[in-house]
Amino acid sequence: MMVEPITRDNAGRTAMPHVAGRPSGAHVAVRGLSHVYRRSDGPVLSDIGFTAEPGEIVALLGRSGCGKSTLLHMVSGLSMPTAGEVVINGNAVRGPSPRWVMMFQAPSLYPWMTVAQNAALGLRFARRMHEARARIPEVLDLVDLGGFADRNAQELSGGQQQRVALARSLAPKPEVLLLDEPFSALDAFTRRNLQQDVRKIARGLGLTLLIVTHDVGEAVRMADRVLVLDAHPGRVASDTRITLTDADRNGGNDAFQREHTRLMQTYSDIAQVPGGNLT
Amino acid sequence: MSAVADIPQGRAAPGLGRARGLVNAVLGIGLLLGLWWIGGEMIARNDDLFAFASFAPGPTLSRLAELVASGAVIDMSVPSLYRVGMGLALAAAIGVPVGILIGRVAILREITNVPFQFLRMISPLSWMPIAVMAYDTWDGAIIFLIFVAAVWPILFATAAGLRRIDPAWLKVARNLGANPFHMLFVVILPAISVDILTGIRLALGVAWVVLVPAEYLGVTSGLGYAINDARDTLDYASLGATVVIIGVIGFFLDFALMMAIKKFNWVRSDA
Ligand SMILES: Nc1ncnc2c1ncn2[C@@H]1O[C@H](COP(=O)(O)OP(=O)(O)O)[C@@H](O)[C@H]1O
Ligand SMILES: [Mg+2]
Numbered sequence: 049m050m051v052e053p054i055t056r057d058n059a060g061r062t063a064m065p066h067v068a069g070r071p072s073g074a075h076v077a078v079r080g081l082s083h084v085y086r087r088s089d090g091p092v093l094s095d096i097g098f099t100a101e102p103g104e105i106v107a108l109l110g111r112s113g114c115g116k117s118t119l120l121h122m123v124s125g126l127s128m129p130t131a132g133e134v135v136i137n138g139n140a141v142r143g144p145s146p147r148w149v150m151m152f153q154a155p156s157l158y159p160w161m162t163v164a165q166n167a168a169l170g171l172r173f174a175r176r177m178h179e180a181r182a183r184i185p186e187v188l189d190l191v192d193l194g195g196f197a198d199r200n201a202q203e204l205s206g207g208q209q210q211r212v213a214l215a216r217s218l219a220p221k222p223e224v225l226l227l228d229e230p231f232s233a234l235d236a237f238t239r240r241n242l243q244q245d246v247r248k249i250a251r252g253l254g255l256t257l258l259i260v261t262h263d264v265g266e267a268v269r270m271a272d273r274v275l276v277l278d279a280h281p282g283r284v285a286s287d288t289r290i291t292l293t294d295a296d297r298n299g300g301n302d303a304f305q306r307e308h309t310r311l312m313q314t315y316s317d318i319a320q321v322p323g324g325n326l327t
Numbered sequence: 328m329s330a331v332a333d334i335p336q337g338r339a340a341p342g343l344g345r346a347r348g349l350v351n352a353v354l355g356i357g358l359l360l361g362l363w364w365i366g367g368e369m370i371a372r373n374d375d376l377f378a379f380a381s382f383a384p385g386p387t388l389s390r391l392a393e394l395v396a397s398g399a400v401i402d403m404s405v406p407s408l409y410r411v412g413m414g415l416a417l418a419a420a421i422g423v424p425v426g427i428l429i430g431r432v433a434i435l436r437e438i439t440n441v442p443f444q445f446l447r448m449i450s451p452l453s454w455m456p457i458a459v460m461a462y463d464t465w466d467g468a469i470i471f472l473i474f475v476a477a478v479w480p481i482l483f484a485t486a487a488g489l490r491r492i493d494p495a496w497l498k499v500a501r502n503l504g505a506n507p508f509h510m511l512f513v514v515i516l517p518a519i520s521v522d523i524l525t526g527i528r529l530a531l532g533v534a535w536v537v538l539v540p541a542e543y544l545g546v547t548s549g550l551g552y553a554i555n556d557a558r559d560t561l562d563y564a565s566l567g568a569t570v571v572i573i574g575v576i577g578f579f580l581d582f583a584l585m586m587a588i589k590k591f592n593w594v595r596s597d598a
Contacts, residue, residue: 124501124502126498126501143506144502144503145504146500146503146504149502149503150502152495152498152499155497156493156495156496156499158496158514158517158518158595159594160517160518160520160593161517169499169500169505169513170503170504171514172508172509173500173503173504173505173506174503174504178352201591216499218502220503220504234565297448
């Protein structure tokens with residue numbers, strides 16, 4: 049087994065100088081990852097390779113059906129690739145772990161539990177419930193649901209439920225957060241708020257974030273780096289940096305517009321979609 | 328729609344509002360007693376049937392009062408409740424795990440489908456001769472018959488509940504590092520608790536019905552025995568009183584399970 053040469057300390061400090069303090073995020077390396085569901089369909093993913101530095105926010109942008117969810121499931125260890133490997137901080141991923149947590153499109157909270165109980169699930173499974181008393185109020189505050197601990201999960205709006213899902217993912221202090229189009233079921237306003245907040249939270253904690261999306265705007269607003277995926281089979285076709293300040297990302301000003309247009313151009317060339325009409 | 332809404336239903340009986348359910352329940356009980364009384368009168372006036380006149384509400388209820396006062400009600404109910412309780416407990420102990428297995432594993436479901444549906448349709452009482460041969464004690468045979476009656480509703484309700492579980496709940500748990508033990512006790516069982524209780528409620532209904540004929544077997548205690556004994560001694564007032572006791576206990580057991588279902592039900596109708 050090859051050991052990842054980049055250690056968390058020097059990679060985190062040199063590659064991401066704008067992260068305050070030592071990043072809690074891990075280095076993620078995806079190597080030669082291919083996947084075949086049915087042999088007759090051919091490979092869904094073909095020889096995907098990329099790395100994410102500790103604390104980096106990377107968007108994986110691609111059309112629906114290009115294999116984004118498949119890829120993220122493999123990074124999270126929920127399923128195993130046909131070939132290749134995922135290495136997090138030098139260790140090959142062999143299964144799910146509270147150190148790398150995935151967030152899905154649907155919050156899927158347990159309706160028989162309170163908000164706090166839902167948020168504490170990761171700690172419970174990791175036999176770390178002793179941390180919950182201090183940690184759960186902390187993460188609920190972080191996602192702006194400070195007063196909601198004892199509410200029933202079903203009483204919350206869609207956006208609030210997704211915030212609980214975020215708190216649930218953050219409670220075990222993961223090093224990598226994997227987001228599979230987690231805001232696409234929300235209305236535009238709620239979505240913007242969550243995009244901003246998730247970036248801010250990930251930044252604050254120094255988390256490594258992989259975001260899967262088909263939305264160019266989301267990629268520009270949230271990511272430090274965007275990998276555009278080709279379809280049939282899925283592979284990394286372009287790797288670009290987004291160098292906007294946080295103010296530019298949220299404002300939708302000229303600088304934002306330029307990045308958006310540039311990425312849209314790349315995306316439509318690769319994904320073969322008519323440019324300009326996508327959000 | 329608006330025409331219906333305009334009819335001032337609520338105003339017809341002001342102040343009834345919340346008490347309406349109770350008032351109607353009392354009305355229903357009164358109706359039943361009325362019919363019983365009419366039936367008793369008809370039997371008493373019939374030359375062929377007048378020997379059975381103590382089935383009427385008067386003799387029956389006064390005998391019931393005696394049975395309650397002397398504690399005989401407890402003596403005849405406890406053995407029956409023990410048998411039903413044991414039978415149901417065994418049925419749940421087998422039905423819930425097997426239901427979870429066939430709900431989770433498609434192959435098991437397919438293999439067991441025909442045999443289970445076949446066995447389910449056999450009246451539990453058909454097993455009576457086999458039960459009597461297989462068990463040393465009458466109690467054992469009766470508990471077995473109740474188990475046979477009760478296991479199917481529990482098993483099928485559990486399996487159906489499992490198939491309604493949102494697969495995303497399982498994925499979320501796996502993603503957060505749940506082991507199979509967590510999966511079962513933190514996700515699956517709470518998710519299907521209402522289905523299991525509903526199955527137990529159905530099972531209780533069947534078990535309580537099967538209990539009385541099962542207690543016609545050699546035992547010398549229990550409600551079924553009391554019925555048989557009263558018939559043999561032509562004590563029709565006691566027979567009637569025992570019937571009332573069976574109905575009342577059955578009603579309250581069912582009511583208790585209904586309340587448990589309400590308590591465990593996490594589905595919010597307003598959500
Ligand atoms: N469990 C599966 N079995 C077979 N094919 C699948 C499965 N999951 C996804 N696919 C196929 O793989 C391709 C990529 O799916 P997915 O990873 O969900 O794409 P995306 O998330 O980018 O929309 C699609 O063509 C889909 O039909
Ligand atoms: Mg997807």
